[in-house]
Amino acid sequence: MRPEKRIVWIAAVLLGLWSVPWTLRAHQDAKGKQEQPAAPMTKLTIEVTAGDENKPVENASVYLKTVEEHMIKDKKFEVNVKTNQKGVAHVPDPPTGRVLIQVVADGWKTYGHWFDVTDPRQVIKIHLEKPPKWY
Numbered sequence: 304m305r306p307e308k309r310i311v312w313i314a315a316v317l318l319g320l321w322s323v324p325w326t327l328r329a330h331q332d333a334k335g336k337q338e339q340p341a342a343p344m345t346k347l348t349i350e351v352t353a354g355d356e357n358k359p360v361e362n363a364s365v366y367l368k369t370v371e372e373h374m375i376k377d378k379k380f381e382v383n384v385k386t387n388q389k390g391v392a393h394v395p396d397p398p399t400g401r402v403l404i405q406v407v408a409d410g411w412k413t414y415g416h417w418f419d420v421t422d423p424r425q426v427i428k429i430h431l432e433k434p435p436k437w438y
Contacts, residue, residue, distance in 0.1 A: 345423035347397035349404065351390045353411050353431035359390025360431060363408035369398050397423055406431065 347367075351360045363386045371378040384392045397420060404427065405415040411431040418427060 345396060347394040347420065347423060348426045349384075349386075349392045349394065349406075350426065350428045351386050351392065351406055351408070351431065352428070353408070354433070357430070359388070360386060360406075360408045360411065361388050361390060362386060363390070363392075363406055363411075363431075365392040365394075366405040366407070367394050367397065367402055368405070369400060369402040371398075371400075399423060404429070410434070 349365050351363050351365070352358060353360045365384050365386060367380075367382050367384075369380045371380075380398050382394055382397075384394055386392045399420050399422075401417055402420050403415065403417050405413070406429055407413050408431060412434045414429055414431055416429075
């Protein structure tokens with residue numbers, strides 16, 4: 304065997320032996336840890352209805368926006384969710400405080416209003432109206 308190949312072969316063997324204790328330790332650490340129960344996720348629930356019959360609005364886009372004002376740079380939070388067949392949209396881990404909720408749905412007037420969110424498990428009901436007629 305040529306000396307260059309022998310050096311490469313020895314280096315590969317040593318590198319393999321050096322990494323074995325690290326992989327065994329990582330495996331033992333993962334095995335020794337007990338699974339902790341996940342923290343309960345808080346969800347803000349937004350119910351969207353429309354029309355005279357208060358029918359649920361399916362597939363409406365719900366935008367939730369907030370701005371925390373700071374001296375140097377403002378912190379913005381924006382999320383977009385869709386309503387399900389029952390007209391309900393869930394916002395995971397919503398911010399508390401003053402938030403802007405906007406709802407856009409086909410065939411209905413766009414809605415936008417500021418809300419004070421005090422409880423992350425709060426339920427907000429929104430009613431959409433018919434769009435104005437264009438002549």
